[in-house]
Every structure is written in structure tokens, then in C-alpha cells.
Amino acid sequence: MRLSEEDRLARRMARRLDLGGLSPTQARRLAEARASALGHVRHGPGHVGDVIRESWLPATRTAFSLALVAGLLLGGAEWQAERELTQTGQLDRSLLVDDLPIDAYLDEGFRAWLESQPRS
Amino acid sequence: MARIATALLICGLPLVAAQAVAQSEPPRWDELPPRMQGVLGPIEADWKRMDPDRRRKWVAIAEGYDTMTPAEQQNLLSRMREWAKLSPGEREQARERYREWLSIPAERREALRERWEAYQNLPPDERAKIRAGQSR
Known part of the structure; x- marks a missing residue:
């Protein structure tokens, strides 16, 4: 297996650290760097939860908002259509049970004749 | 973008399902209760061709x-077939005229039936003349 430049450097550093003889300052700085690196791994983007939080949650939020708006528009249109249907149904019912037959509403002559008659 | 589309699909599915339920087909003739079939009997032949x-x-x-009075029930039963046979344009014209005449004061409106009968008793050629004058 061919090692990358980074891997070779890491091995050389590991061998050097195995030999010991680090000053307290070097040891402290190494410990700090390790802690920082581990902290980055823990909170980095590699975890499934983080992937969901960082990439899927915003998408889901956007999609939910869009779906909500679409739902409201569809619901509003549906409600309006239903309302018109109910109103027309009520009007048809009243017209059909009224004293006047349907022909009276369709006969243009009747309307003209009515208008020509003196009002009693 | 693909993520939004996928999430939109997931969030939108319940809405589409709800919409489909709301838009469900009205009953077929054989699904109507017998009592309703009895009332709507005059338009049974037209039922299949009617839109939802x-x-x-x-x-x-x-x-x-x-809940209708006997007179209203009789009017309904005798007119529903004629109504169902009208074109959408004719039904709209009748509705428009009905709405217009609803605004006539009650006492004059009650006399409309008698006026209609008087108009019907006019000689046919006179009625034709009145109609022709209207269409001119």
C-alpha cells in the first residue's frame, strides 16, 4: 500500500513521540492539540445526527413551509368551490319549489310583457 | 434542491391524500338510499351523465x-326533469332571472304567478310578437 505524505509524516511523529524526552511545554501543547482535534471530531460533520441536523432539517423546514402554503392555497380554493356549490344548490332548490314554473324565468317575452304592464 | 424536493414529497403526501378524500366521487345511483332514489326518480336516466x-x-x-311543504314537494318533483334537461346556459339564465325577481316586493312577487297565467292566456301569435320584439 502506498502511503500519503501525511501518513508518512504522522508515522515519523509517532516514532519520535515514542522515544519520549518531550519538555513539559511540548507535552502540554500536544495534549491541547489532541483535545482540540478530538473535540472537532466529536462535533464535526461526520456524525449521522449532525448530517441530519445540518443538511436535512433546513430542507425539511423549507419543504414543510412550501407544503403548508400549497395546502392552504388548495384548501382555500376547495372551500371556495364548495361554498359556491352550496349557494348554487340552495338557489336551485328555491327556484324549483317556487310558485313560478321554470319557463317563466326563461321566457324573454314574459319579462318584456311584465315591464309593459301598468303596475297595480 | 434534491433534498427539498424529497422532503416536499414527504410533507406533501398527506395533503394530496386529504385532497383526494375531499374530492371523492359522489354516490352512484345504486349507492343512493332507497328514499333518495324515490325523490330523485325523475332524473334517474340523467344521473350517469351528470358531473360530480x-x-x-x-x-x-x-x-x-x-322539510318541504307538500306544494313545494310537488313543484320539485314535476320540475326536476325539465331542469336537468336544460343546458348550463339556460340554467344560469333562469338563476339570474330568479335572483333578479327575488328583489321584487313580496306583494308584487305573489302576483307574478297570476301574471304568468295571464301571459300564457294571450293568443300565441301575440306572445310570439312580444318575443320577436325582444329578440330584435
């Missing part, structure tokens, strides 16, 4: 049948 909205309207009208 018209069927819903007839169902709503038939549901109120028992």
Missing part, C-alpha cells in the same frame, strides 16, 4: 325534501 358537482347538488336538494 351536479350530483352533489341533487343529493343536497333531495336531503331537504322532507
Whole structure:
């Protein structure tokens, strides 16, 4: 297996650290760097939860908002259509049970004749 | 973008399902209760050709049948076939005229029936002349 430049450097550093003889300052700085690196791994983007939080949650939020708006528009249109249907149904019912037959509403002559008659 | 589309699909599915339920087909003739079939009998032959909205309207009208006076019930039964045979344009014209005449004061409106009978008693050629004068 061919090692990358980074891997070779890491091995050389590991061998050097195995030999010991680090000053307290070097040891402290190494410990700090390790802690920082581990902290980055823990909170980095590699975890499934983080992937969901960082990439899927915003998408889901956007999609939910869009779906909500679409739902409201569809619901509003549906409600309006239903309302018109109910109103027309009520009007048809009243017209059909009224004293006047349907022909009276369709006969243009009747309307003209009515208008020509003196009002009693 | 693909993520939004996928999430939109997931969030939108319940809405589409709800919409589909709301838009469910009105009943077929053989699914109507026997009582309603009895009321809507005069338009049974037209039922198959009616669009869903018209069927819903007839169902709503038939549901109120028992609350009508006997005279209203008789008017309804004798007119529904004629009404169902009209073109959409003619039905709209009748509705428009009905709305217009609803605004006539009650006492004059009650006399409309007598006026209609008087108009019907005019000689046919006189009525034709009046209609021709209108269409000119």
C-alpha cells in the first residue's frame, strides 16, 4: 500500500513521540492539540445526527413551509368551490319549489310583457 | 434542491391524500338510499351523465325534501326533469332571472304567478310578437 505524505509524516511523529524526552511545554501543547482535534471530531460533520441536523432539517423546514402554503392555497380554493356549490344548490332548490314554473324565468317575452304592464 | 424536493414529497403526501378524500366521487345511483332514489326518480336516466358537482347538488336538494311543504314537494318533483334537461346556459339564465325577481316586493312577487297565467292566456301569435320584439 502506498502511503500519503501525511501518513508518512504522522508515522515519523509517532516514532519520535515514542522515544519520549518531550519538555513539559511540548507535552502540554500536544495534549491541547489532541483535545482540540478530538473535540472537532466529536462535533464535526461526520456524525449521522449532525448530517441530519445540518443538511436535512433546513430542507425539511423549507419543504414543510412550501407544503403548508400549497395546502392552504388548495384548501382555500376547495372551500371556495364548495361554498359556491352550496349557494348554487340552495338557489336551485328555491327556484324549483317556487310558485313560478321554470319557463317563466326563461321566457324573454314574459319579462318584456311584465315591464309593459301598468303596475297595480 | 434534491433534498427539498424529497422532503416536499414527504410533507406533501398527506395533503394530496386529504385532497383526494375531499374530492371523492359522489354516490352512484345504486349507492343512493332507497328514499333518495324515490325523490330523485325523475332524473334517474340523467344521473350517469351528470358531473360530480351536479350530483352533489341533487343529493343536497333531495336531503331537504322532507322539510318541504307538500306544494313545494310537488313543484320539485314535476320540475326536476325539465331542469336537468336544460343546458348550463339556460340554467344560469333562469338563476339570474330568479335572483333578479327575488328583489321584487313580496306583494308584487305573489302576483307574478297570476301574471304568468295571464301571459300564457294571450293568443300565441301575440306572445310570439312580444318575443320577436325582444329578440330584435
